[in-house]
């Protein structure tokens with residue numbers, strides 16, 4: 001017992017400087033929505049009730065362990081039944097549980113109210129990035145982790161938001177009721193941002209709902225919470241919450257950019273342009289599986305270096321990138337990337353890492369394929 | 378050798394000792410030999426699963442990827458979970474049941490001795506098959522021990538087939554073990570051993586055996602559905618073919634939640650023997666302990682979706698599963714209060730088994746209380762799939778189930794080997810394990826609340842400090858278990874002769890036999906009064 005006390009004391013001492021400096025986070029984030037604060041309060045209420053129960057039980061045990069020791073001369077009594085006590089310690093816990101259930105039920109009912117949203121965002125999980133579609137705004141983009149692999153493999157110093165930073169955050173307005181519709185393109189993911197207390201599974205073939213009203217502009221970070229394969233740790237979520245006018249300005253700018261990108265496929269591209277764009281597209285969209293070096297992780301993710309598909313018939317290569325292959329992790333990219341990006345990445349694969357086929361695929365050719373495919377449906 | 382029996386039967390091997398050589402272990406139908414086999418098997422699995430845990434903690438010592446690839450990390454978390462659940466904890470309890478149930482109820486052996494041999498010998502093959510997948514193309518299963526579809530179907534490595542057959546074999550073994558235990562307890566009790574005189578370890582195991590019979594077939598069903606989805610073109614869990622990935626989770630957790638009670642009820646039984654022994658006072662509230670165990674078992678079938686609060690369940694469903702889960706706290710509380718009352722006004726000493734049993738009560742209670750927090754559905758939206766959950770279930774499984782097993786082993790080891798326990802060595806093992814376990818799992822509550830998801834090989838910088846503490850604790854805990862191995866082996870090899878009663882306050886039939894007991898326990902039924 002003495003050593004146990006010494007241990008607890010040592011642990012408490014060891015924690016002191018940390019608690020003072022605040023570097024060691026130990027609790028939930030109260031967050032920036034009404035719901036997240038309600039959950040935080042509920043969490044703290046239940047927590048303190050649990051602490052009180054623990055103190056009581058452990059206190060009695062410690063008392064007995066100290067005062068009713070044989071070495072102190074304690075002589076064992078022989079009682080072993082007391083119906084009144086048994087009933088008491090059945091009924092009192094039931095009472096406590098009912099007290100806990102009341103605020104829990106109230107909070108849950110509040111959470112389950114996705115009515116009257118002012119903005120709908122369709123969130124789709126992909127291995128391993130998120131896609132955000134603003135449903136009535138004609139805006140649709142992917143959000144990839146932007147932490148460079150050199151930081152992950154310890155070849156570069158880690159940045160402040162290591163693993164929690166993306167190329168394009170989900171931009172949202174403050175003070176509006178936003179409804180999230182969640183689904184997945186492949187396996188189950190879970191979209192979680194602690195500051196708004198939304199965690200909802202994204203399930204292939206089904207659409208889930210969640211909603212929020214955010215009080216404060218700011219950057220809020222989260223992660224995928226459901227094991228979704230190899231790069232599960234590397235699909236963060238970043239919210240960029242802005243005042244209403246700023247959001248509106250951002251929205252029209254983003255829409256204009258998207259429209260301009262659509263025009264890219266009409267002009268003629270040079271090999272250098274395609275290779276530069278292709279490398280970018282490849283590294284953000286394909287390298288997670290096929291690796292930056294094109295070496296893949298056989299047999300699960302095939303190597304593209306010297307691959308018969310990549311160095312052979314162009315049509316077959318285009319087909320697998322555009323349509324994917326059912327039943328494998330190789331998904332269809334036709335609706336994920338623009339015609340220019342698709343042409344660039346295919347050109348890149350055919351000419352990078354010593355594949356040197358010399359083939360150049362024009363965005364216009366891909367655009368034609370894409371429109372034929374949709375026309376034929 | 379044991380006394381000559383009175384029957385006319387002249388089978389001349391009937392009252393002899395064990396056969397010689399390896400054949401003793403391969404063909405044995407003796408409950409003690411099979412118990413020993415189970416216990417050693419479980420120890421080996423515990424060390425293998427533990428090494429995987431250490432590899433995981435080594436990778437998580439610092440942010441960044443240092444030692445292993447994310448793909449291999451997922452294989453390690455998956456195998457660690459499967460091996461600890463099906464290879465370490467469950468076989469250890471079956472081993473203890475084999476050794477102790479016949480002795481405690483005054484029977485000569487288990488009711489179905491040949492099936493007993495078979496149910497053990499399936500296990501090494503099942504785990505050899507599972508572990509061999511590490512060397513296959515595409516690697517071992519990497520979808521977590523919960524193997525959620527479609528990660529375990531459409532997106533699984535080829536080794537998923539081996540995983541499915543491995544789980545089938547483990548299930549067959551468990552079902553046969555459960556049938557044997559039920560048959561033994563219902564048919565082979567000594568005259569006078571009425572139901573309400575059964576030792577609590579026997580009661581908790583009887584209830585556990587019924588849980589096993591109820592849910593292992595469900596597990597077999599769900600892995601078979603995975604198998605046919607992978608190989609035979611069905612679409613149980615594939616939305617594109619009209620199936621539903623969430624169906625997988627309902628079926629899995631219908632097995633999975635009773636499974637967690639399968640891993641804890643026998644430990645409740647063990648602790649209910651140890652605390653009265655070292656408090657030198659009868660167990661408080663025997664009858665209420667039996668009823669509480671039975672209510673936990675029944676309720677355990679009604680709470681499965683508390684593992685699924687974020688999959689999109691309607692409000693009414695969330696409320697039902699929240700209330701049902703909270704209700705389990707009542708019988709669990711009754712057990713803790715009864716242990717508390719057993720200690721009260723006893724005459725307590727702190728030998729190694731008692732230390733493990735007391736740590737069990739305290740740390741299991743912490744795990745139980747964090748479980749109560751997790752039951753609160755709105756808060757679970759923040760806790761689910763974070764390290765808070767990892768902390769919770771490791772508190773109920775490591776200082777819960779595993780400490781319960783170790784308490785039992787230290788308690789009964791002198792009876793099995795006839796050698797008095799080396800208390801100094803036992804206490805050294807206890808304190809190192811106790812400190813190690815808390816250093817490992819307590820900080821996980823904090824990193825979970827601060828937002829770290831589970832099953833990730835790399836994490837953001839704000840989680841770094843506590844992860845480092847947890848990793849140091851894990852290595853301390855892991856290496857202390859070598860002391861356990863040492864203690865057990867040296868006790869088997871030598872030690873002062875133990876008395877029949879072994880511990881001053883020990884009561885029950887097992888303490889009336891010699892230490893070690895004769896090869897065939899009770900050839901003639903003892904009198905129970």
Ligand SMILES: [Cu+2]
Nearest residue numbers: 189224228235
């Ligand atoms: Cu994911």
